[in-house]
Amino acid sequence: MHTLRSWWALFVREYLEHRIAFLWFPLGVVALLALSGISALSLRRIESIDGFILPEALKVFEIGYLVLLVLWLAYLAVALFFYFGDAFSADRRNNAMFFWKSMPVSDLKVLASKYFAGSFVFPGIIFAIAMVTGLMFYLMVNVAAYVVPGFALLDPLSALTSFVQISLFGIVYFLLALLWYAPFLAWVGGLSTIFGRWSLPLAFVIPGLLAVIENISLFGNGPRGGYIWQYLALRWDFAFDEADYTLLVFDARPFSALNFINRLVADIDWPQMGVGLVFAAAIIWLASEYRRRRIT
Amino acid sequence: MTNPIVSVRGLKKQFGRTEILHGIDFDIPAGRIYGLIGHNGAGKTTTLNAMLGLTSYEGSVQVLGEDPYKHRARLMKDVAFISDVASLPRFLKVRELFQMLSDIHPNFSGDKALKFLEGTEVKLGALIGNLSKGMLAQLHLAVVLAIDAKLLVLDEPTLGLDITYRKRFYRRILEDYMTAERTLLITTHQVDEIEFMLSDIMFIRDGELLLHMPMEAVPARFTQLIAQPDKADAARALKPVFAETRFGQTVFVFDGADHAALEALGTVTTPTLSDLFVALMSRDTGVK
Numbered sequence: 001m002h003t004l005r006s007w008w009a010l011f012v013r014e015y016l017e018h019r020i021a022f023l024w025f026p027l028g029v030v031a032l033l034a035l036s037g038i039s040a041l042s043l044r045r046i047e048s049i050d051g052f053i054l055p056e057a058l059k060v061f062e063i064g065y066l067v068l069l070v071l072w073l074a075y076l077a078v079a080l081f082f083y084f085g086d087a088f089s090a091d092r093r094n095n096a097m098f099f100w101k102s103m104p105v106s107d108l109k110v111l112a113s114k115y116f117a118g119s120f121v122f123p124g125i126i127f128a129i130a131m132v133t134g135l136m137f138y139l140m141v142n143v144a145a146y147v148v149p150g151f152a153l154l155d156p157l158s159a160l161t162s163f164v165q166i167s168l169f170g171i172v173y174f175l176l177a178l179l180w181y182a183p184f185l186a187w188v189g190g191l192s193t194i195f196g197r198w199s200l201p202l203a204f205v206i207p208g209l210l211a212v213i214e215n216i217s218l219f220g221n222g223p224r225g226g227y228i229w230q231y232l233a234l235r236w237d238f239a240f241d242e243a244d245y246t247l248l249v250f251d252a253r254p255f256s257a258l259n260f261i262n263r264l265v266a267d268i269d270w271p272q273m274g275v276g277l278v279f280a281a282a283i284i285w286l287a288s289e290y291r292r293r294r295i296t
Numbered sequence: 297m298t299n300p301i302v303s304v305r306g307l308k309k310q311f312g313r314t315e316i317l318h319g320i321d322f323d324i325p326a327g328r329i330y331g332l333i334g335h336n337g338a339g340k341t342t343t344l345n346a347m348l349g350l351t352s353y354e355g356s357v358q359v360l361g362e363d364p365y366k367h368r369a370r371l372m373k374d375v376a377f378i379s380d381v382a383s384l385p386r387f388l389k390v391r392e393l394f395q396m397l398s399d400i401h402p403n404f405s406g407d408k409a410l411k412f413l414e415g416t417e418v419k420l421g422a423l424i425g426n427l428s429k430g431m432l433a434q435l436h437l438a439v440v441l442a443i444d445a446k447l448l449v450l451d452e453p454t455l456g457l458d459i460t461y462r463k464r465f466y467r468r469i470l471e472d473y474m475t476a477e478r479t480l481l482i483t484t485h486q487v488d489e490i491e492f493m494l495s496d497i498m499f500i501r502d503g504e505l506l507l508h509m510p511m512e513a514v515p516a517r518f519t520q521l522i523a524q525p526d527k528a529d530a531a532r533a534l535k536p537v538f539a540e541t542r543f544g545q546t547v548f549v550f551d552g553a554d555h556a557a558l559e560a561l562g563t564v565t566t567p568t569l570s571d572l573f574v575a576l577m578s579r580d581t582g583v584k
Contacts, residue, residue, distance in 0.1 A: 010400070012396065017387050094386060097383065098377075098378075098383040101349075101372075102378075106368070293352065295351065
């Protein structure tokens with residue numbers, strides 16, 4: 001029981017330390033979106049879309065919600081990059097190492113809590129906010145139906161179904177993407193344990209240098225760009241290809257989470273996913289061993 | 297005899313090629329208040345860090361029967377320490393800190409911490425980063441005193457604090473915390489301020505333990521003599537460990553000398569801790 005409370009406390013600590021990036025700023029964005037939506041409708045600026053051939057209201061809502069999820073995922077990616085580049089060395093920078101070392105929690109547990117907070121807690125918050133913006137967009141589409149001639153009112157049941165389906169797909173996509181990029185996030189965090197915020201450029205510079213050294217060593221006899229570059233390029237791409245994304249947006253049928261989750265699961269290189277997770281776990285352990293030997 | 301709380305054998309520590317600790321041995325029994333005293337760079341903090349599992353070492357260190365470097369997290373359930381009062385998480389409010397500690401530390405009591413904060417200016421809603429150094433010290437003290445620990449280690453806990461805070465700090469430890477089951481190990485440069493509370497002293501110099509004894513044994517072993525002007529040479533012949541001239545008087549410190557013989561040469565007293573520190577730790581003993 002106390003172990004659970006201890007994990008909870010460490011997650012809360014991460015939340016309190018980083019709530020500006022993962023709660024207050026996104027809520028500020030939500031407020032701005034709400035304001036711009038209200039102003040667009042109240043000032044009737046939305047009438048300027050008269051000239052466009054609009055798909056039916058449900059599709060507008062689905063595409064809009066998907067775009068919102070993509071934008072929130074992009075925000076999450078940037079925020080997490082900076083989080084991992086900072087959080088793993090924050091105790092050193094804040095002169096708090098002695099305090100945390102006086103607590104009955106291991107360095108591995110502290111770093112693991114940071115990793116799990118970054119990989120699940122903060123994305124969970126961002127996803128919840130993304131869902132709120134989805135609901136806001138639903139309201140906007142409905143109001144727009146009154147303003148724009150020929151734009152049909154959104155059927156609440158269909159909209160709710162689409163909302164649930166897209167949210168479900170979004171959760172799976174967020175989760176699998178975070179697992180796929182886990183080795184990169186752990187790599188940034190691991191470097192941060194040693195180099196602090198310099199980990200942000202070093203996360204790219206170190207593999208870049210290794211790739212250059214490899215190319216120089218092989219005199220260009222390896223594959224194009226070298227083995228390291230090829231592998232990193234493979235790891236950088238996650239699941240869906242262009243055709244999948246096109247279908248995601250332009251499929252005339254109502255959104256089906258199962259359909260796209262199946263495609264997603266089929267497209268993922270699962271052995272590489274496993275290799276990446278083992279790499280991430282190894283990096284976190286090595287970082288914790290480094291931290292165990294540091295007091296400042 | 298019960299097992300000691302701390303048992304150290306052959307403790308060595310190297311930084312690069314420099315050996316900081318040269319094989320220290322000591323035991324700390326339960327219920328005692330120890331002062332670990334030495335110059336800057338003598339090895340006090342390194343010794344404490346080894347005991348707290350904060351650094352690797354050669355030799356054997358057992359704290360409450362555990363190897364601190366291997367099992368620091370487990371050990372910290374029963375050991376509390378302050379190494380730097382400015383190390384509390386600055387982004388938390390005091391209330392949030394207490395809640396977090398209640399969840400993380402099985403032996404922390406939020407109610408006790410609140411009680412220890414009574415009479416201070418530290419407010420529950422205050423952001424830790426906004427507290428003054430004195431308030432931080434009070435808060436950190438309240439935190440460690442609210443932990444039901446068997447061993448409390450304080451490494452220069454009052455560094456940079458004014459005399460009022462320092463006195464209050466030590467008084468609270470003595471009045472509100474120390475019981476027969478608890479052991480306190482403290483290092484500080486202000487040895488005069490902790491002398492009244494110590495039960496044992498350890499002097500460390502250049503990585504070696506120079507002295508380790510109970511305070512009550514000090515008067516029987518060490519004597520300070522303010523020699524009459526014409527008796528200084530006679531006193532010097534009794535082989536003092538330290539001699540110096542203060543305001544025209546020659547002051548000697550003897551280790552194991554005959555009190556009766558010394559009384560014939562001047563005024564005999566027991567050296568204070570700071571006198572003893574100066575006498576034993578000075579590289580120039582002044583006796584030649």
